[in-house]
Amino acid sequence: MAWDFDTDPEYQKKLDWVAEFVRNEVEPLDLLYPNPYDRDNPEIRALMKPLQAKVKEQELWACHLGPELGGPGYGQLKLALLNEVLGTSLWAPLVFGCQAPDSGNAEILAHFGTPEQKAKYLQPLLDGEIGSCYVMTEPTGGSDPTSFKTLAVRDGDDWVINGEKWFNSAAEHAAFHIVMVVTDPEAEPHKRLSMFIVPAGTPGLEIVKNFAVPGFSEHEGHLRFTDVRVPSDHLLGAEGLGFVVAQTRLGGGRVHHAMRTVALVRKAFDMMCERAVSRPMRKGVLGGFQLTQEKIADSWIEMEQFRLLVLRTAWRIDKEQDYRKVRHDIAAIKVAMPKVMHDIAQRAMHLHGAIGVSTDLPFTDMMNYAQVMAIADGPTEVHKITLAKEVLKTYAPADPVYPSGYRPLLREKARELVAQRLEHAVGNL
Numbered sequence: 001m002a003w004d005f006d007t008d009p010e011y012q013k014k015l016d017w018v019a020e021f022v023r024n025e026v027e028p029l030d031l032l033y034p035n036p037y038d039r040d041n042p043e044i045r046a047l048m049k050p051l052q053a054k055v056k057e058q059e060l061w062a063c064h065l066g067p068e069l070g071g072p073g074y075g076q077l078k079l080a081l082l083n084e085v086l087g088t089s090l091w092a093p094l095v096f097g098c099q100a101p102d103s104g105n106a107e108i109l110a111h112f113g114t115p116e117q118k119a120k121y122l123q124p125l126l127d128g129e130i131g132s133c134y135v136m137t138e139p140t141g142g143s144d145p146t147s148f149k150t151l152a153v154r155d156g157d158d159w160v161i162n163g164e165k166w167f168n169s170a171a172e173h174a175a176f177h178i179v180m181v182v183t184d185p186e187a188e189p190h191k192r193l194s195m196f197i198v199p200a201g202t203p204g205l206e207i208v209k210n211f212a213v214p215g216f217s218e219h220e221g222h223l224r225f226t227d228v229r230v231p232s233d234h235l236l237g238a239e240g241l242g243f244v245v246a247q248t249r250l251g252g253g254r255v256h257h258a259m260r261t262v263a264l265v266r267k268a269f270d271m272m273c274e275r276a277v278s279r280p281m282r283k284g285v286l287g288g289f290q291l292t293q294e295k296i297a298d299s300w301i302e303m304e305q306f307r308l309l310v311l312r313t314a315w316r317i318d319k320e321q322d323y324r325k326v327r328h329d330i331a332a333i334k335v336a337m338p339k340v341m342h343d344i345a346q347r348a349m350h351l352h353g354a355i356g357v358s359t360d361l362p363f364t365d366m367m368n369y370a371q372v373m374a375i376a377d378g379p380t381e382v383h384k385i386t387l388a389k390e391v392l393k394t395y396a397p398a399d400p401v402y403p404s405g406y407r408p409l410l411r412e413k414a415r416e417l418v419a420q421r422l423e424h425a426v427g428n429l
Contacts, residue, residue: 062097076314087263104249112237133174171221193242204228215365251323272348328390331383338374
């Protein structure tokens, strides 16, 4: 029996250090340098390196990785508790070496990369020396593998890629891209795709546009591939395994987004409560009114439900060591995430009045962040379908005319059971 909601005292000391460190040394940089992904900016590099050194001294660098890859091997549950702090800051994930999309790309390279690929791309990525980009979404479709049009054709020892991808995070600052493309249009839907490493600056690779998304520090790149030639040794995993490779990455990515969202939800909730106890009204303060109290009560319940679901999912990942066995848990937090974030941010915005809708406060960014979380790594609708299918697998069919809860039949069975027990009891008198 092991149901425990306490944090290990030694790890709690580390979390306390993280909270103070992020608040005093990291968060101020968010206001001056809103895009910490620009590793070519000498000021950002100069500021980032000393902070990362302090994190490494605390053995908190790249906590999503096991010891074999230079991480502490804390597991997903401890990572969830850490991300509840890091999620309040744009800079914090990069300072701690667990930022998207690099964290997921490192996981792909660790699982599917060759020794040469790991030496050239994975190690510098883990060291925080370079950035990367994950290239999947296309203008013509997203979640359906049959909708992908970007095509790679073998030409001797090379592959030649043509097509367009967009909304690829941090593409403008990436040293390399991990790209999902069609390699066999005639194969089964989940065997049509493959993954390639495409270095930045490869001839024919063009950044058409960088989309700015409110609430996010990095831009989203629109990439065009025109006869982009990559060697065959830049294939990640086997040909046709692109969908499998993607799921290895996306499962963890969805969970980590949810972990950091817990931090933003808590930030919005704290600001709401501070407003409630400080805003003077004709009689008392804003928090003395029942409608405000209802908003706070609803928000606290939703926040705690979401947080506990995220922590339990992280615990299950550590226990099962297989994202596939935790599919429905991951789908559930992915569905819950945007709604909880939107609803609590909206209430906080409303209670702050006019200044709440201005860019001087973070609520508009938070609400837009919620909408992005409803789309990124698969839309909410897809995850609802996944969750429902996984849940329904655990149920056996019942009589469609007289379902399992049909009371007349249950009452007859109950009478038979009671009669048997009474007869047995009388016989033992």
